[in-house]
Amino acid sequence: MTQRRLAAILAADVSGFSAAMAADEDGTLASLHDLRRTIDPILEGHGGRIASTAGDSVVAEFPSVAEAVDAAVEIQGETEGSPLRLRIGINLGDIIVTDDGDVFGDGVNIAARLEAIADTGGIVVSSAVRNSLRGRSPVGFEDLGELRLKHIDEPVQAFRAVLERSAPAAAPRPAVDGPVLVERDDELRRLREALAGAVAGAGSIVVIGGEAGIGKSSLVRAIAAEAGIDVLWGWCDDLVIPRALGPFHDMAPDLGPAFASLLAADPRPETILRALHESLAGGPPRLVVIEDLHWADDATIDALKFLGRRIRHLAALVVVTVRDVGAARVRTTLADAAPGSVVRLQPAPLSAAAIAALAGDTVPAERLRRLTGGNPFFLSEVLEAGTDVVPSSVQDAVLARVDALSGPARRIAEVVSVGPVPVDLAIIGDVTPVDDAALDELESARILVGVGNAMAFRHELARRAVEASLSARDRRSINLAVLSGLETLDADPARLAHHALETGDPSLIVRHSRAAGAAASRSHAYGQAAGHYRRALEHEDLMDRAILLEVLSDFARSVGFQDVPEAIAATERRLAMNREDGDVLGESDDLRWLSRLAWMEGRGSDARALAAEAIDTVSHLPPSKQLARAYARRSQLAMLSGDAEGTEEWGRKAIELADELDLPGVRVQAMVNVGTVVTRTDPDESVRILQAAIRLADEIGIPQEIARATGNLGWNRALARRYAEAIDALDDAERVAVEHEMEGYASYALAAKAWVCLETGSWDEALTNVETSLTGRAVAAVAEIPALTVRGTIVARRGDLERAAEIAGQAWEGAERSEEAQRIVPVANLLAEIAWLRGDPSGVATWARAAHPYLARDGNSRYGGDLARWVRLSESFDGTALVSPPHDLEAAGRYVEAAAAWAELGCPYDEALAWYEAGDVGRAIEILEGLGAVATIERISPGTA
Secondary structure, eight states: OOEEEEEEEEEEEETTHHHHHHHOHHHHHHHHHHHHHHHHHHHHHTTOEEEEEETTEEEEEESOHHHHHHHHHHHHHHTTTSSSOEEEEEEEEEEEEOTTSOEESHHHHHHHHHHHHSOTTOEEEEHHHHHHHTTOSSSEEEEEEEEOOTTOSSOEEEEEEEOOOOOOOOOOOOOOOOOOOSSOHHHHHHHHHHHHHHHTTOOEEEEEEOSTTSSHHHHHHHHHHHOOSEEEEEEOOOOSSOOTTHHHHHHGGGGOHHHHHHHHHOOOHHHHHHHHHHHHHHSSOEEEEEEOGGGOOHHHHHHHHHHHHHGGGSSEEEEEEEOGGGHHHHHHHTTTSOTTOEEEEOOOOOOHHHHHHHHTTSSOHHHHHHHHTTOHHHHHHHHHTOOSSOOSSHHHHHHHHHHTSOHHHHHHHHHHHTOSSOEEHHHHHHHSOOOHHHHHHHHHTTSEEEETTEEEESSHHHHHHHHHHSOHHHHHHHHHHHHHHHHHTTOOHHHHHHHHHHHTOHHHHHHHHHHHHHHHHHTTOHHHHHHHHHHHHTTGGGSOHHHHHHHHHHHHHHHTTTOHHHHHHHHHHHHHHHHHHTOHHHHHHHHHHHHHHHHHTTOHHHHHHHHHHHHHHHTTSSOOHHHHHHHHHHHHHHHHTTOHHHHHHHHHHHHHHHHHHTOHHHHHHHHHHHHHHGGGTOHHHHHHHHHHHHHHHHHHTOHHHHHHHHHHHHHHHHHTTOHHHHHHHHHHHHHHHHHTTOHHHHHHHHHHHHHHHHHTTOHHHHHHHHHHHHTSSOOOHHHHHHHHHHHHHHHHHTTOHHHHHHHHHHHHHHHHHHTOHHHHHHHHHHHHHHHHHTTOHHHHHHHHHHHHHHHHHHOOGGGTHHHHHHHHHHTOOOOOOOOOTTHHHHHTTOHHHHHHHHHHHTOHHHHHHHHHHTTOHHHHHHHHHHHTOHHHHHHHSTTOO
């Protein structure tokens, strides 16, 4: 006889037991025996009953959540030095107890799954456990969020127990002066725990957030001072346009000469990230610090995301500081980091008691609290101003301290204030005399700090206060001198562009913005590149015609990945200038680029006309790279229109001319086109061609073609219903697009993933991908159409037919403009499904007729199956359409076989409708209920929903 009851379940097993057995079977079994002799009395001493054991695992039932947690904490403490360490999971839930005492049920299963995600020596509990304790626990808890656990239907909110650990063993290192911290014991404890994990080989990321001056950097300096391991330090700077991968340039000297050389020679993000991973994976434990992430460029954000996915397997603690304004960006970046690998710290303002203790009797504590808000930096600036009068602002406090300096020291501080990054002593010396006495005075006054052979403000807020006090004339002259010095040092182009802008000198702005734009483009940081070129174009009157044409071209290519209309305007202007000059080669290039931009806006006819004109413009001239590029563009448009013959014809011409003129980039473009369309006749050959194109694109550094080829490969696999392979390819396409700030490609990959999720029944995930796809800065119309189609389909099936019709109408407008079957037919299919759900056979017929010519022209059987279903169910249209499996089984009336085939593919909605057509309405409704398809249920069984 079984019993059902509520109980706390503790599940534990030995971490790395199989590997230990393989290495030393006898020794491991002896250690396991010793471990059980330690933990069994602890379990029983806290009222636990050992319900089952299997090899290295133990499951125990407790009548009290508190006793279960106390037992787990005691076990992990007592076994800390043991050769075998446990992972423990605890859950509170319903269990089933058999006659022989074994326990079963979700209550047990969840505990076991929580144990599986715990760290070695760690404890993970469910929210039911944490909430039941109500503060009655010797440990704190870190929220891991809602997790999807294997074989558990609903997500489980989990918490990691924060245990006291002994400090990590550390090799002797030179002493580092750490800051004096007040009311930061908890933050330091959690940083030390994370550091201990990194030393043990289980890395993590600690995000320290909060307002400027709250003490983020002080915490970092404190943990760095006691770390006992190598510290890699990088900064994101408050430049007008940030440096691409700036923090990693700062770290390069400490990552070794090979990394530094690679950073200089091959600045592509994917290359740098691979090298960074190899360095961290193969070296000793390291503390990696990235300061002021709110000023980061997109490539640095992508690097953090890259590390987040791999951090658990690295002997590294990554600590980032970010102001509140950048917190949401960081949360999004680390959303898919390894579970439990991200720790978030938010230092609080100092309490009234702490302020009183620090201020003593100098100034009334309550007045200080009102002025500073408990901000440690603000407080320190006011106290260090050395006056009994509370200043009206923190800026006044900073300037009071600066005014108290000697003339030479004050001038050095003013010079350093114009640099968001440390300013070299040699450059300071170009503006004002530098002597040791003045530098010592600045450091003693805690205004500046030495950073190698450079000087920097102790805090960014202090720098800004001094910079703001400069007259406009003085500020320009200092920036001009600093810029002149940096030019001799071959400084980062983004830094030069920043100081050029601060001088207000248009000629300097143009020169350095162009150079910075080119440097950002070489790193494929297109957002930064567009920003620099935009600055240069503000002073186009200083450019001669040739330079203006060049800048317009560079700007259009960069901004085309973020803002298509802006790219079109720049290219149309350049086209008009080239026509005035009679430059037909330049005209052809402009027409070809406009063709691409028109397609991205969903204007199919315009795109094809522009591509044809690009060819006609130069076809009478000797072979040229412009003609080869135009051929490749024509091939791509044929591929997108489903014209396999045209794709191969224009592709062959492009490849032949590319080989003749040594244009590997054009060859890649044509290979992607041909490889994509060949999938209809020879899928294996298609994959071979696309993979070869990806390798060549990677070799010559064309990330946009890598993203396009990988995205097309994903779409092809989705069309072949090879869904897992499709998602893998689309993930790769999205990653490459994000790494290179090509948001148009990223939104396209997300729309494709949404489509896969729709067909495989993951509708909530599909909607999430749709929202992300449609909220980017550069949503191409061609990506908007499938994204809207997915959204409209789910909205319709879940019952809001009016809203679904509005969404479908918006998608239809874009699809019609594209004139491409791959966009028109799916939207027509959605509109036909909405008509079927409404019981409107004439509506089904209308949309079937609208799509039929495109199906016939395209010849792709994949797009016709769904439409054929609505026609068949409505008996509304006598046109025929090609269909692909398993739709062919339905077309033949073999509905039970079709349902089985859909089930095997993992397409629940299609399976449900096949069961409906087979006459098993109950089975269909059961599946549809799981999807929330209330409108479909109501249609096939009125009154049921």
